[in-house]
Amino acid sequence: MGKSVRETFRVPGELDLAAIDPRGRPVGPQDKAAAAGEMAELGSRLDGLQEALYAEATGGSPRAVLLVLQGMDTSGKGGVIRHVGGLVSPQGLQIATFKKPTDEELAHDFLWRVRRQVPIPGRIGIFDRSHYEDVLIARVDELVPEDVWRRRYTEIVQFEAELDAQGIAIVKCMLHISAKEQAERLIARLDDPGKRWKYNPGDLDARAKWPAYQEAYTEALRRTDTDAAPWYVIPSDRKWYRNWAIAALLAETLADIDPKFPKPDFDVDAERARLAASGVS
Amino acid sequence: MGKSVRETFRVPGELDLAAIDPRGRPVGPQDKAAAAGEMAELGSRLDGLQEALYAEATGGSPRAVLLVLQGMDTSGKGGVIRHVGGLVSPQGLQIATFKKPTDEELAHDFLWRVRRQVPIPGRIGIFDRSHYEDVLIARVDELVPEDVWRRRYTEIVQFEAELDAQGIAIVKCMLHISAKEQAERLIARLDDPGKRWKYNPGDLDARAKWPAYQEAYTEALRRTDTDAAPWYVIPSDRKWYRNWAIAALLAETLADIDPKFPKPDFDVDAERARLAASGVS
Numbered sequence: 297m298g299k300s301v302r303e304t305f306r307v308p309g310e311l312d313l314a315a316i317d318p319r320g321r322p323v324g325p326q327d328k329a330a331a332a333g334e335m336a337e338l339g340s341r342l343d344g345l346q347e348a349l350y351a352e353a354t355g356g357s358p359r360a361v362l363l364v365l366q367g368m369d370t371s372g373k374g375g376v377i378r379h380v381g382g383l384v385s386p387q388g389l390q391i392a393t394f395k396k397p398t399d400e401e402l403a404h405d406f407l408w409r410v411r412r413q414v415p416i417p418g419r420i421g422i423f424d425r426s427h428y429e430d431v432l433i434a435r436v437d438e439l440v441p442e443d444v445w446r447r448r449y450t451e452i453v454q455f456e457a458e459l460d461a462q463g464i465a466i467v468k469c470m471l472h473i474s475a476k477e478q479a480e481r482l483i484a485r486l487d488d489p490g491k492r493w494k495y496n497p498g499d500l501d502a503r504a505k506w507p508a509y510q511e512a513y514t515e516a517l518r519r520t521d522t523d524a525a526p527w528y529v530i531p532s533d534r535k536w537y538r539n540w541a542i543a544a545l546l547a548e549t550l551a552d553i554d555p556k557f558p559k560p561d562f563d564v565d566a567e568r569a570r571l572a573a574s575g576v577s
Numbered sequence: 578m579g580k581s582v583r584e585t586f587r588v589p590g591e592l593d594l595a596a597i598d599p600r601g602r603p604v605g606p607q608d609k610a611a612a613a614g615e616m617a618e619l620g621s622r623l624d625g626l627q628e629a630l631y632a633e634a635t636g637g638s639p640r641a642v643l644l645v646l647q648g649m650d651t652s653g654k655g656g657v658i659r660h661v662g663g664l665v666s667p668q669g670l671q672i673a674t675f676k677k678p679t680d681e682e683l684a685h686d687f688l689w690r691v692r693r694q695v696p697i698p699g700r701i702g703i704f705d706r707s708h709y710e711d712v713l714i715a716r717v718d719e720l721v722p723e724d725v726w727r728r729r730y731t732e733i734v735q736f737e738a739e740l741d742a743q744g745i746a747i748v749k750c751m752l753h754i755s756a757k758e759q760a761e762r763l764i765a766r767l768d769d770p771g772k773r774w775k776y777n778p779g780d781l782d783a784r785a786k787w788p789a790y791q792e793a794y795t796e797a798l799r800r801t802d803t804d805a806a807p808w809y810v811i812p813s814d815r816k817w818y819r820n821w822a823i824a825a826l827l828a829e830t831l832a833d834i835d836p837k838f839p840k841p842d843f844d845v846d847a848e849r850a851r852l853a854a855s856g857v858s
Contacts, residue, residue: 351774378666385659386667387705393668424668482852486845490838493632497843500851557771562778564767570781571763 299323301544305528307470307521313510318474318533324540331536338543339383345550346384346420348557353418355558358463360415361549363542364423366432367471368509369499370481371532372539373424376471379539380546381422390415394425406430406448407455414459420546421464427452428468431516436508449519456525465549466525469542470513471532475506580604582825586809588751588802594791599755599814605821612817619824620664626831627665627701629838634699636839639744641696642830644823645704647713648752649790650780651762652813654705657752660820661827662703671696674705687711687729688736695740701827702745708733709749712797717789730800737806746830747806750823751794752813756787 304323325331352359365373381389392413401409407427415421431452435445456466473481482503485495502509521527528545532538585604606612633640646654662670673694682690688708696702712733716726737747754762763784766776783790802808809826813819 354774374666374668377668381667382663385655386662386670386703387655387658387672387674389667391668422667479852479855483849486849486852492841492845493635493839495841495843495848497848497851500848500855503855558774560773560776562776564773567776567778567781568764568767570778571760571767574760574781574784 301541301548302526302528305530305541305545307517307527307529311514311518311529313472313514313529316472316529316531318472318477318531320531321534321537322531324544325537328536331540334540335379335383335543338540338547342383342543342547342550343385345547345553345555346388348555349420349550349553350388350418351557352555353416355561357555357558358417359553359555360417360419360421360464361546361553362415362421362423362459362464362466363546364426364428364466364468365471366426366428366469366513367532368473368478368506369496369502370478370485371471371473372535373471374494375535376469376539376542377422377424380543381420383543384420388419390419390421392421392423394423394427394429406434407451410455415464417463427455428516428520432509432512433502435512436502436505449516452520453522453525456520456522460524465553467545467549468520468525468527469545470517470527470529471538472529473532475503477533478503582822582829583807583809586811586822586826588798588808588810592795592799592810594753594795594810597753597810597812599753599758599812601812602815602818603812605825606818609817612821615821616660616664616824619821619828623664623824623828623831624666626828626834626836627669629836630701630831630834631669631699632838633836634697636842638836638839639698640834640836641698641700641702641745642827642834643696643702643704643740643745643747644827645707645709645747645749646752647707647709647750647794648813649754649759649787650777650783651759651766652752652754653816653819654752655775656816657750657820657823658703658705661824662701664824665701669700671700671702672705673702675707675710687715688732691736696745698744708736709797709801713790713793714783716793717783717786730797733801734803734806737801737803741805746834748826748830749801749806749808750811750826751798751808752819753810754813756784758814759784 325334365376410427431445431448434440485491517527530538530541606615691708712726712729715721766772798808811819811822
């Protein structure tokens with residue numbers, strides 16, 4: 297065994313996104329068939345761990361997991377929810393999608409809407425976009441002054457430290473795709489009537505600012521990567537590799553949490569006797 | 578083709594639960610292997626329909642589906658969420674679990690907490706228990722006076738008619754198990770340390786009132802079965818049959834809704850040209 301999956305994808309000290317190959321496969325399966333086999337095994341492991349986490353919460357444990365997904369349009373946030381989230385029972389998931397803030401949301405601090413979506417005990421929360429938009433699009437499109445978005449790095453680190461202290465294991469993934477791959481996926485969305493609804497002309501506006509976004513991501517990842525809430529850069533030009541990598545990260549994180557089935561707060565033998573006496577005909 | 582799945586399971590005019598065999602298989606697969614094959618096919622159909630429903634909502638359609646699950650303890654509500662809900666992307670689901678009402682919930686009308694969980698457009702909402710508890714346990718345990726729970730039948734019918742008018746297709750399933758099967762499942766929960774957390778001594782109190790519950794279910798189903806919000810009685814002693822039946826009901830309901838991918842609100846060719854010009858290197 298070499299480095300763990302978490303060590304492999306963890307954002308390096310001096311992050312340079314251009315130096316990370318979006319088609320890289322630094323660990324794990326090297327082709328789609330191998331990935332399918334590993335996903336089946338990971339799926340049953342994740343499912344068992346998630347069930348134990350859920351069970352543990354019924355006994356009063358506060359622990360939960362929060363998977364944050366960030367990436368350029370078409371990088372595969374929805375695909376991860378479907379193919380990785382789909383590995384566990386939907387009852388164990390709490391999915392939150394963060395779109396353009398509403399007027400009500402804008403009237404509050406930027407973390408207000410995020411706090412409301414923090415996963416409850418026993419759940420794997422998945423954020424489809426997140427509070428990171430407030431240092432990404434907010435910066436690139438100058439939605440707020442620089443001193444405001446700069447201050448947010450610290451606010452985010454504090455917020456995530458709070459969640460960690462509450463018992464929430466945070467896994468932040470940047471889905472790293474190439475501009476070329478994005479172009480191909482956008483063309484596919486335009487060409488396929490079954491995918492066209494996913495296309496948004498605004499995606500091209502963001503695409504036109506690709507270098508500014510890469511810069512904003514780089515600084516955000518550098519400033520908010522902590523041991524309590526680590527960032528992982530996931531090579532995402534290959535969908536099967538992206539899904540495998542995130543499933544493997546989650547499985548490692550959950551194995552580390554090591555959730556335990558709660559001890560019964562009743563007398564098992566006494567209940568067996570009551571049940572035997574409850575002969576409903 | 579004989580009767581549709583919906584016609585087969587629809588609560589009959591003069592419902593007599595004792596006359597419906599919890600091990601019955603009146604339509605569809607007759608064994609587990611056949612059910613597995615059909616589930617795979619149903620899964621891909623449901624997934625496609627759910628994606629179209631989701632897509633349609635992005636174009637402004639209000640349509641959604643609400644699956645209401647009711648049944649005695651161990652009847653399989655969680656299993657349906659896992660095995661039927663698990664057939665579509667978790668992003669397309671909105672799951673609500675109704676437990677014993679909190680003080681805040683009790684301070685409001687019984688439908689208050691239910692209205693807050695009505696699925697948003699494009700989603701399949703799943704209610705794990707529901708407002709029907711307010712005419713089931715509320716009646717059996719005399720939590721409210723008879724005139725209050727009696728009035729609720731009408732209130733529920735009106736509420737569900739409202740949802741229907743809003744574009745929400747309602748599918749209400751009573752998971753029908755035998756007292757004998759429940760005993761076996763409760764014993765399994767007591768015996769298996771991995772299942773023990775699902776056991777609640779209160780389950781035996783409800784079990785002791787089995788006939789009163791059957792009576793309460795019978796009247797609830799009779800009084801609230803409408804074409805806008807039909808009730809189905811699902812033979813549930815066999816888990817694989819229960820899952821197949823509910824997946825088939827959902828697939829029929831969604832096929833009937835016939836969700837359509839929205840028409841693009843942009844000029845596809847113009848976007849192709851913009852994309853071609855967006856050569857980000």
